[in-house]
Each structure stands twice: as C-alpha cells, then as structure tokens.
Amino acid sequence: xxxxxxxxxxxxxxxxxxxxxxxxxxxxxxxxxxxxxxxxxxxxxxxxxxxxxxxxxxxxxxxxxxxxxxxxxxxxxxxxxxxxxxxxxxxxxxxxxxxxxxxxxxxxxxxxxxxxxxxxxxxxxxxxxxxxxxxxxxxxxxxxxxxxxxxxxxxxxxxxxxxxxxxxxxxxxxxxxxxxxxxxxxxxxxxxxxxxxxxxxxxxxxxxxxxxxxxxxxxxxxxxxxxxxxxxxxxxxxxxxxxxxxxxxxxxxxxxxxxxxxxxxxxxxxxxxxxxxxxxxxxxxxxxxxxxxxxxxxxxxxxxxxxxxxxxxxxx
Amino acid sequence: xxxxxxxxxxxxxxxxxxxxxxxxxxxxxxxxxxxxxxxxxxxxxxxxxxxxxxxxxxxxxxxxxxxxxxxxxxxxxxxxxxxxxxxxxxxxxxxxxxxxxxxxxxxxxxxxxxxxxxxxxxxxxxxxxxxxxxxxxxxxxxxxxxxxxxxxxxxxxxxxxxxxxxxxxxxxxxxxxxxxxxxxxxxxxxxxxxxxxxxxxxxxxxxxxxxxxxxxxxxxxxxxxxxxxxxxxxxxxxxxxxxxxxxxxx
Numbered sequence: 001x002x003x004x005x006x007x008x009x010x011x012x013x014x015x016x017x018x019x020x021x022x023x024x025x026x027x028x029x030x031x032x033x034x035x036x037x038x039x040x041x042x043x044x045x046x047x048x049x050x051x052x053x054x055x056x057x058x059x060x061x062x063x064x065x066x067x068x069x070x071x072x073x074x075x076x077x078x079x080x081x082x083x084x085x086x087x088x089x090x091x092x093x094x095x096x097x098x099x100x101x102x103x104x105x106x107x108x109x110x111x112x113x114x115x116x117x118x119x120x121x122x123x124x125x126x127x128x129x130x131x132x133x134x135x136x137x138x139x140x141x142x143x144x145x146x147x148x149x150x151x152x153x154x155x156x157x158x159x160x161x162x163x164x165x166x167x168x169x170x171x172x173x174x175x176x177x178x179x180x181x182x183x184x185x186x187x188x189x190x191x192x193x194x195x196x197x198x199x200x201x202x203x204x205x206x207x208x209x210x211x212x213x214x215x216x217x218x219x220x221x222x223x224x225x226x227x228x229x230x231x232x233x234x235x236x237x238x239x240x241x242x243x244x245x246x247x248x249x250x251x252x253x254x255x256x257x258x259x260x261x262x263x264x265x266x267x268x269x270x271x272x273x274x275x276x277x278x279x280x281x282x283x284x285x286x287x288x289x290x291x292x293x294x295x296x297x298x299x300x301x302x303x304x305x306x307x308x309x310x311x312x313x314x315x316x
Numbered sequence: 317x318x319x320x321x322x323x324x325x326x327x328x329x330x331x332x333x334x335x336x337x338x339x340x341x342x343x344x345x346x347x348x349x350x351x352x353x354x355x356x357x358x359x360x361x362x363x364x365x366x367x368x369x370x371x372x373x374x375x376x377x378x379x380x381x382x383x384x385x386x387x388x389x390x391x392x393x394x395x396x397x398x399x400x401x402x403x404x405x406x407x408x409x410x411x412x413x414x415x416x417x418x419x420x421x422x423x424x425x426x427x428x429x430x431x432x433x434x435x436x437x438x439x440x441x442x443x444x445x446x447x448x449x450x451x452x453x454x455x456x457x458x459x460x461x462x463x464x465x466x467x468x469x470x471x472x473x474x475x476x477x478x479x480x481x482x483x484x485x486x487x488x489x490x491x492x493x494x495x496x497x498x499x500x501x502x503x504x505x506x507x508x509x510x511x512x513x514x515x516x517x518x519x520x521x522x523x524x525x526x527x528x529x530x531x532x533x534x535x536x537x538x539x540x541x542x543x544x545x546x547x548x549x550x551x552x553x554x555x556x557x558x559x560x561x562x563x564x565x566x
Contacts, residue, residue, distance in 0.1 A: 046404070049408045051404050051408050051563070052564075075410045081408075085401030085404065085405055086405075087326075089330060089334060090326075090329075098325075098326055099405075099409070101318070101319070102323070102411055103409050103410060104319070104410055146405070
C-alpha cells in the first residue's frame with residue numbers, strides 16, 4: 001500500500017527532517033510511527049499525504065507516486081494532521097458534508113457517507129453543534145470522521161489521541177482498531193502503550209531515520225538478553241550458586257539476599273527460554289520453599305529507551 | 317467545477333457567519349452614508365448639473381472604503397487557514413490549486429459587491445427627491461457599479477496575494493494596505509503629472525485611477541481602463557496561484 005524508498009526531506013534553511021528512510025506498509029496493516037518529538041514523523045506523514053514534496057526519494061501510495069499522481073493518491077488517502085485543524089464556525093454535519101464534497105463525493109453519496117461516519121464515530125448527537133464549541137474529544141472524532149468520509153484505502157493519523165482524557169483515548173483507540181483489515185492505517189505517536197495496543201507493526205524513528213521496524217512482540221524478543229526470571233527461594237546460598245552454575249539453560253545469574261532465609265535470584269536464560277517450570281521442579285526436588293517466580297519482560301518502553309537513548313545523550 | 321462551487325459556498329458562508337463580515341458591511345455603510353451627507357450638502361448649496369454618481373467618486377470616502385475594507389476582506393482568505401492548519405487539510409483533498417484561488421477570490425468579490433449595496437439606497441433617495449431625469453439613469457449607475465467592481469477586483473486580488481504570502485491575518489492586512497496605498501499614491505502622482513511625449517508619463521497615465529473612475533461614474537466605459545484593471549487582477553491572481561503552488565517546489 002505504501003512504498004517509501006530513500007525518502008529525504010530537507011527544509012529551507014538546511015534542516016534535514018527526514019534522512020533517507022525506506023519502508024513499506026502492506027494493505028490492511030495498522031502501523032505505528034513511534035518516536036520523540038522532532039523525529040520526523042509529521043514530516044514523513046506530510047510527504048505521504050501529498051502536502052509537501054520530498055527533497056529526494058520516491059513515495060508511492062497504492063502504486064501511484066504521491067508527487068506525480070498527486071490527485072490519484074489524495075483521493076485514496078484520509079489524512080488527519082497534527083492538532084486536527086477544523087473550521088470552528090461550521091457545524092459538524094455541515095463540515096463533514098463540505099469535506100465529503102471536496103473529496104469528490106456526489107450529493108447523495110456524501111449524505112449517506114456523512115451519516116455513516118457520524119454513527120461510526122459517535123457524532124450523531126452533535127451533528128447540529130458548532131465545531132468550535134465542542135469538547136476536544138468530539139473535535140478529534142470529527143477529524144477522524146473527516147479522514148474516513150470518502151472511504152479511503154489509506155488513513156494517515158498524526159497523533160490522533162494527543163490531549164484527550166483517558167476515556168476519550170480509549171474510545172478513539174477502539175475506533176482505530178475497528179478500521180483494521182478494511183483500511184490501511186498509519187498512526188504517529190510518542191505514547192508507547194498506544195502502539196502496543198493498536199498497531200500490528202512499529203516503526204521507531206529518531207533524528208529523521210527509521211531505527212527499527214517490526215511487530216511489538218518481535219521487537220521485545222529481539223532485545224538483548226530478552227526476558228529475565230526472578231525467583232525467590234529459601235535455600236543455602238552455596239547450594240543455589242552451584243545449581244545455577246550447573247544449569248546449561250542459565251546464561252547469567254545474580255543472587256541477592258532477600259527477607260529472612262530467602263534469596264532473590266535474577267536469572268537470564270540462554271536463547272530466551274522459559275525457565276520457570278525448571279525452577280519449580282528444582283525447588284520441589286530439593287524441598288526448597290519457593291515464594292516468588294516471575295518473568296519480567298522488556299516492555300516496548302525499554303526497547304524504545306534503548307533504541308533512542310544513546311543518540312539523545314550524544315546530542316546533549 | 318463542483319469543487320469550485322463547494323469551496324465558494326464555504327468561503328461565502330464564512331464571510332456571512334463571522335462578525336468581521338458584518339463589521340465590514342457596517343463600516344462601508346457608514347462611509348457611504350458620510351459621502352451621501354457630503355453629496356446632499358453639495359447639492360443643497362450649488363446648482364449641480366453632472367450626474368450624482370460623479371459626486372460619490374469626488375469624495376474622499378469612496379477611496380477610504382477601497383483602501384480600508386479590501387485588506388480586511390481578503391486578510392482571512394489564506395492567512396487564517398495557514399495559521400490554523402486547515403490549509404493542510406484543504407490541500408490534501410483532491411482540489412486543484414487554481415480552484416482554491418478562484419473560489420476564494422470570487423467569494424471576496426461577491427462579498428465586496430454586497431457591501432456596496434447600501435449605495436443603491438442612497439442613489440434612489442436622490443432620484444426620488446430630485447425631479448431631474450439626468451441626475452441618475454441606468455447607464456451612469458451601471459457604469460458606476462462596473463467601475464466599483466473592476467477597481468475592487470484589483471484591490472482584492474492584491475489582498476489575495478498578500479494573504480497567500482503571510483502566515484497571520486494582521487500581516488496580510490498590512491501588506492495589502494501598503495500595496496493599496498502604493499497604488500493609490502501612484503494614481504495621485506499620475507493625476508498631478510501632465511501627460512507629455514515621454515513614455516514614462518504615458519505609462520503612468522494608466523494608473524490614473526481617479527480620472528478612470530470619474531469616467532465610469534459618468535457612464536463612460538473606457539476600454540483601456542477595463543483592460544488595465546482586468547489584466548492587473550489576473551496578474552495578481554496568477555502570482556497568488558504561484559505562491560500557493562510554491563509549497564510543491566519550495
């Protein structure tokens with residue numbers, strides 16, 4: 001659906017916002033563009049939506065070049081820019097109809113579609129209200145409804161949940177998730193749980209480059225060391241050390257004194273294996289009391305911090 | 317074409333749904349009313365043979381309307397959309413740049429002509445209370461409105477350009493006011509410079525808005541003036557279009 005190859009965008013004044021990035025997005029995917037502010041997410045989206053040309057490189061949407069076949073691609077894209085700009089003096093229904101007509105829908109078709117997207121986005125009750133007087137959550141939904149109104153193949157949402165309260169964020173997320181399959185969705189965000197919840201794939205951007213691109217699960221697996229097992233066992237220190245040393249599945253271990261006669265063992269498994277059944281059996285065979293057995297997983301946040309940290313420190 | 321009408325409808329509705337729109341109409345009405353007072357005072361004191369429409373151009377208020385109202389009408393067109401970000405949502409729909417410029421300019425000129433309507437009322441009052449047939453006829457009135465329309469096109473297209481190159485409404489209004497005053501000063505210079513064999517004075521003569529307006533007010537449509545106004549309008553609109561397109565090659 002999207003093919004970006006060697007895209008570079010330099011602004012007048014010489015600042016390079018996007019530096020030679022390439023990625024593809026398949027039809028029906030929900031992909032998250034993740035990165036701190038100023039990473040080049042919005043710029044990438046602006047080029048994709050056809051608002052700005054690339055300095056070099058090509059961007060194709062549904063097989064059409066966004067610069068040379070701009071009209072064709074714009075017809076296929078529903079784009080909601082950052083901060084979701086709307087006309088505050090218009091009424092919700094009127095605005096959506098205006099947008100539908102601009103996107104080339106006929107009189108009857110635009111009426112039908114506006115009614116449909118208003119139901120889909122929960123706007124039916126506020127159709128007659130003036131946009132400027134709506135709450136932020138409703139405004140955001142108006143922006144989403146606008147992006148959806150012409151049934152685009154590709155939906156590009158730039159920070160769709162920014163500035164919303166938790167309840168509103170949940171409803172917007174649910175709405176975006178419901179688009180999977182029918183539409184291809186590209187979302188940018190700097191909120192990590194959001195990506196884990198909604199997206200099938202993550203592109204981590206920093207300083208205008210794509211640093212990683214994979215499913216959230218694969219990214220977690222790829223993390224150096226993978227997961228860690230924490231076990232609290234009541235056993236003699238020496239015995240514990242001997243056991244972990246002799247276990248081929250344990251790559252690294254660290255034992256610290258816990259409460260009472262318990263010792264807290266942090267074990268790093270080789271090849272990301274799950275050691276928990278093994279530890280349970282060990283404790284049972286030796287008659288040791290086992291108080292805690294958990295596997296700490298690297299969250300996307302750790303991955304994100306690890307991927308983005310060295311460079312940000314170098315900058316500082 | 318359908319997209320043009322959709323855009324035009326929105327632009328017009330935003331003129332008539334905003335307070336600014338009515339403030340402009342009120343201000344123009346006030347200035348027209350003031351020039352009407354001047355006219356009445358003039359007619360009352362001296363015997364007066366020329367058509368009354370000529371008197372309107374003779375007053376300072378007419379030019380005040382052009383200089384003050386047109387920047388306020390046009391400042392919003394592009395600058396507000398750029399400032400609020402709606403320019404991005406607008407230009408990422410399959411609309412052509414030319415459609416956008418044409419719709420915005422057309423909306424501005426329609427609104428401008430609506431703002432001039434109170435003048436008709438003044439003229440009818442004059443016609444009602446004078447028994448002279450020559451004071452007001454269809455020709456002079458048509459000529460006068462044509463003149464208002466054409467000179468308005470020039471000023472509004474300058475305003476469009478100013479709005480397209482700026483990111484805030486204030487800047488847009490100031491730039492178009494400066495452009496307007498420059499044109500006005502040029503016209504003043506043209507009026508006070510006698511035309512002679514030098515080509516400079518002959519070129520300058522085209523900028524003599526005062527005499528041209530005077531002709532229109534008498535009901536005389538000078539083709540040279542019409543062509544000058546129309547081509548100036550197209551020039552400014554073409555520049556506006558280039559500015560709007562510039563984001564593609566900047």
